[in-house]
Amino acid sequence: MTQTETQHLAETPLDALRHELEDLLGERLQTGQAIREQHANTATGRGTQAPDMVTWPETTEEVSRILRACWTHGVPVIPFGAGSSLEGQLNAPRGGVSVDMSRMAQVLEVRDEDLLAVVQPGITRKRLNEELRATGLTFPIDPGADASVGGMCATRASGTNAVRYGTMADNVLALEVVLADGTVVRTGSRAAKSSAGYDLTRLMIGSEGTLGVITEATLRLRGIPETVLGGIAAFPDLDSAVSAVILLVQMGLDIGRVELLDGMQIRACNAYSKLDLEETVTLFFECTGSEAVARDTAETFAELARDAGATHIDWSTDPDTRSKLWQARHDAYWAALALRPGCKGLVSDACVPISALAANIAAAQEDLQAKGLIGTILGHVGDGNFHVVLMTDPEDADEARRVEDFLHGVTLRAQAAGGTCTGEHGIGQGKIGALAEEAGPAVAVMRAVKQALDPKNILNPGKIFEVSQ
Amino acid sequence: MTQTETQHLAETPLDALRHELEDLLGERLQTGQAIREQHANTATGRGTQAPDMVTWPETTEEVSRILRACWTHGVPVIPFGAGSSLEGQLNAPRGGVSVDMSRMAQVLEVRDEDLLAVVQPGITRKRLNEELRATGLTFPIDPGADASVGGMCATRASGTNAVRYGTMADNVLALEVVLADGTVVRTGSRAAKSSAGYDLTRLMIGSEGTLGVITEATLRLRGIPETVLGGIAAFPDLDSAVSAVILLVQMGLDIGRVELLDGMQIRACNAYSKLDLEETVTLFFECTGSEAVARDTAETFAELARDAGATHIDWSTDPDTRSKLWQARHDAYWAALALRPGCKGLVSDACVPISALAANIAAAQEDLQAKGLIGTILGHVGDGNFHVVLMTDPEDADEARRVEDFLHGVTLRAQAAGGTCTGEHGIGQGKIGALAEEAGPAVAVMRAVKQALDPKNILNPGKIFEVSQ
Numbered sequence: 001m002t003q004t005e006t007q008h009l010a011e012t013p014l015d016a017l018r019h020e021l022e023d024l025l026g027e028r029l030q031t032g033q034a035i036r037e038q039h040a041n042t043a044t045g046r047g048t049q050a051p052d053m054v055t056w057p058e059t060t061e062e063v064s065r066i067l068r069a070c071w072t073h074g075v076p077v078i079p080f081g082a083g084s085s086l087e088g089q090l091n092a093p094r095g096g097v098s099v100d101m102s103r104m105a106q107v108l109e110v111r112d113e114d115l116l117a118v119v120q121p122g123i124t125r126k127r128l129n130e131e132l133r134a135t136g137l138t139f140p141i142d143p144g145a146d147a148s149v150g151g152m153c154a155t156r157a158s159g160t161n162a163v164r165y166g167t168m169a170d171n172v173l174a175l176e177v178v179l180a181d182g183t184v185v186r187t188g189s190r191a192a193k194s195s196a197g198y199d200l201t202r203l204m205i206g207s208e209g210t211l212g213v214i215t216e217a218t219l220r221l222r223g224i225p226e227t228v229l230g231g232i233a234a235f236p237d238l239d240s241a242v243s244a245v246i247l248l249v250q251m252g253l254d255i256g257r258v259e260l261l262d263g264m265q266i267r268a269c270n271a272y273s274k275l276d277l278e279e280t281v282t283l284f285f286e287c288t289g290s291e292a293v294a295r296d297t298a299e300t301f302a303e304l305a306r307d308a309g310a311t312h313i314d315w316s317t318d319p320d321t322r323s324k325l326w327q328a329r330h331d332a333y334w335a336a337l338a339l340r341p342g343c344k345g346l347v348s349d350a351c352v353p354i355s356a357l358a359a360n361i362a363a364a365q366e367d368l369q370a371k372g373l374i375g376t377i378l379g380h381v382g383d384g385n386f387h388v389v390l391m392t393d394p395e396d397a398d399e400a401r402r403v404e405d406f407l408h409g410v411t412l413r414a415q416a417a418g419g420t421c422t423g424e425h426g427i428g429q430g431k432i433g434a435l436a437e438e439a440g441p442a443v444a445v446m447r448a449v450k451q452a453l454d455p456k457n458i459l460n461p462g463k464i465f466e467v468s469q
Numbered sequence: 470m471t472q473t474e475t476q477h478l479a480e481t482p483l484d485a486l487r488h489e490l491e492d493l494l495g496e497r498l499q500t501g502q503a504i505r506e507q508h509a510n511t512a513t514g515r516g517t518q519a520p521d522m523v524t525w526p527e528t529t530e531e532v533s534r535i536l537r538a539c540w541t542h543g544v545p546v547i548p549f550g551a552g553s554s555l556e557g558q559l560n561a562p563r564g565g566v567s568v569d570m571s572r573m574a575q576v577l578e579v580r581d582e583d584l585l586a587v588v589q590p591g592i593t594r595k596r597l598n599e600e601l602r603a604t605g606l607t608f609p610i611d612p613g614a615d616a617s618v619g620g621m622c623a624t625r626a627s628g629t630n631a632v633r634y635g636t637m638a639d640n641v642l643a644l645e646v647v648l649a650d651g652t653v654v655r656t657g658s659r660a661a662k663s664s665a666g667y668d669l670t671r672l673m674i675g676s677e678g679t680l681g682v683i684t685e686a687t688l689r690l691r692g693i694p695e696t697v698l699g700g701i702a703a704f705p706d707l708d709s710a711v712s713a714v715i716l717l718v719q720m721g722l723d724i725g726r727v728e729l730l731d732g733m734q735i736r737a738c739n740a741y742s743k744l745d746l747e748e749t750v751t752l753f754f755e756c757t758g759s760e761a762v763a764r765d766t767a768e769t770f771a772e773l774a775r776d777a778g779a780t781h782i783d784w785s786t787d788p789d790t791r792s793k794l795w796q797a798r799h800d801a802y803w804a805a806l807a808l809r810p811g812c813k814g815l816v817s818d819a820c821v822p823i824s825a826l827a828a829n830i831a832a833a834q835e836d837l838q839a840k841g842l843i844g845t846i847l848g849h850v851g852d853g854n855f856h857v858v859l860m861t862d863p864e865d866a867d868e869a870r871r872v873e874d875f876l877h878g879v880t881l882r883a884q885a886a887g888g889t890c891t892g893e894h895g896i897g898q899g900k901i902g903a904l905a906e907e908a909g910p911a912v913a914v915m916r917a918v919k920q921a922l923d924p925k926n927i928l929n930p931g932k933i934f935e936v937s938q
Contacts, residue, residue, distance in 0.1 A: 183910060191883075452920060
């Protein structure tokens, strides 16, 4: 037996895998601790569980070969987009290989006549819209962070435009996915709708990397509206603001966006984004279309907001005014954190039937007070989705327990109202228990699907639900 | 051994099942030939393959017990809604139990504030909208037939409103489903959006009864618009009509409906529905919203239709005029069949990227001529979905071959253009080969999911794909 053979026999599966992947990727495989930790759990408050190595594939073929190798050796695979997930989706509790998609970030094709683009998963939403600028088209899904398209697919992301354009589930026509054993499949087509068999595209959207690694997405684009009109409506209290939203949803008014910020969040935005708004519950809204349509929509909305009790309404078509407002909305999370220097942000994500929205938000506000916690409220209210941005002291163990109780309460109240523990952030590690409560026996169906497509449980294990090994 | 025991031992699984189900259902189990044949393959041109018995459950519990019994005895289950499917979805190639949902047809709950209704699967879309009338809300999905909600879920149906409101995939929030072994699960929630684990609702939508029997659906409703304005735009040729649609889609104009009818279809509608339209390619359109918005949308559309070459444009807010027009559109299939008395109708269902629509329709028209077939064109053109309604002679075997070739050609051209063999009718038995061509290795993923959820292959076997026994 030669020395090489001896070494080979002594190799662990992980060593053997590393050697194979080094041959395939060279410098595009890294094992340094800092890099590994950067690829785990980047934007959450949970403890970091680093993968064993990080890879940067450049082609679908390479992703397939990485997965085939991981499959052979039974080593976990954790797909990595922009690192902006919030529920521990990127942690590697069993170690394994992080597959960083940042080198697969091209727009492969834009078909303006068909309002679609084919992109690689590593491209971020801002970069995509920059590349689309010349076409007059846009991809409207806008989570708070500058997430990657692949990550947005994986968490079924949405954002402020969902009330008009839907979520990732409504705006992805087709995917290319590498399955656990390295097989490459394409789901969907370029048609706007289809009844051709099981909806595998939507099975993959929201599966958080547990069923396959997304290597290409065909996205539905929208024309940039002729006129965009943005404004604010200030209300004396939460109930009146939510009433205005209920009325607009019931009327079927095609509002572009409608976001709720509570008084404390307005205070934060005033300070951080140099606004001068009254510190009370406020709706940021946007109306789009031809000038006549945008104006008529805004007037209708203003009327019903006034009926609901709005004390001040203001809007503008001036791009600078609008963009200052919406930039402030997009920076709201950072503005909130700036209220408590040195704090760590944690964000809840309940989504409820709209009739239950005011009560759910009010209960959250009361519970913040009762538990002595500091948080602001931000809501994609047209969808019944609201976030509490908690400013927590990472060193205070007692506060951490109160925060955990608080977040659990938000989830329980949403579920009791027929809603869900997560409107757009996903389950990850953070909401495994909440999903089990919410979905009940349906979790067994999810597990059966997982078992069918990934029998060795190598794809992002320990996320969404536990799988017994 | 008593005689009863001997009989028992000699029983086939089917006999044993029948005895169990008779005990459970009494008169609500029937085995007469006429009833069995009525429950197979009701609206298609394919040969009839009748089930062995027909059942009429009245509760989810009864559906669960029927499935548990079928599971135990390994006997197929074929869910039955209104019998309006077009691709042989209701045939029973291996016999089995038809589960007719017509006695589970109630609206269980309407929540107007939340714009949702919880219904049983047997209710038809027209009946549902009658029951909703007093609320000012509507469920907009409108396939040609008065289908059941359960059937519409199962085939991922759509219709003329999909360009504005989407398909069944976009308008069902939650389902109750009985799985192959009788387990009852609930998918989704009452929230407008969710990232809570795998999207089982959308996995079930379009699964054609092969993954479970739907026993309840939570539907998203819409407000009936303040103003509805309906009209027609006549064009000299197909290209100019489709150009107008491409422009409107690119502008993101919120049209309510836009349907294309070719000259021969207009001739059929004139005769059948007593209209007086010019016999040329025509778009039927509808604009909705406040009066100002509807009118502005119609004017914008009229302008771009004229730019595209429309020779005549006319619209009205008068409910009688509008409803005569749209009733004619809804009766277009019957109008077409009336062109050739005694004929049998067969309908294609390609859906393509809109840039390929004119060429795909033109090629179909040319191929009709080349093959000596008679057919009209009807298109949900905003989605790129078009139907050829073929009027065939059921006695003419040579024509039947040409029809089959023609339909295959429609599918092949759609797939070559990046589209799909079915926009809204599903796969059933009729398009198993077409799906295999279109989805390639993804069919193996569908089969793996099927195997995981229905390992005995008792749920509507022989549909969507073949499963080796």
